[in-house]
Amino acid sequence: MNPFFTHHPGLALLSRVLAAVLGGYLLASAWAVFCGLVFPGGVEAVLAGVQLSFAWYVAAVVWAFSPVPLGRVWRGLLVPAVALLALARWGG
Template sequence: MTLSPPLQVCSRLLAAVAGGYAVAAALAVFLGAVLPMARAEAVLMGTYASFAAYTAAIVWAFSPQPLARVWLTLALAGVVLGGAGMLLARGGSGA
């Protein structure tokens, strides 16, 4: 199924905003659980890294990649990073 150009732009915009946010939030959780430093510092570093990831996801969503690949990659990255981060955070110190 081929979308019209205006719908492709809207879909890429939605992927950039929603998918980029999901990946950035998942990365922040993952890095907060994985980085080998004090919990507060790890969360802060994860949050800093998430800003760069969000910007990269927005730029990448408008690259000349097929639209299905953009959605699939952002969804897969968000699910994998978020799931791994939540599992690791749950198994942590519990503080």
């Protein structure tokens, strides 16, 4: 864990809240974009991606407040989101 957050528990909590809200939104949005661009079916693929993005968002919130190091939380949210966006860009 970063020593800066070790001495400032309020900042660690703020970072987890931001990871839950912003990181979860980024991951859910990346999933919806990925589904809409990669899977066939047009509107149905977009709707399926949006519906499943709610589950990804809830999973991201649970992950953000799980008892794992803060750096791992951010990596666990940002790496898949960037990967999904890159795959959507490559596949779409």
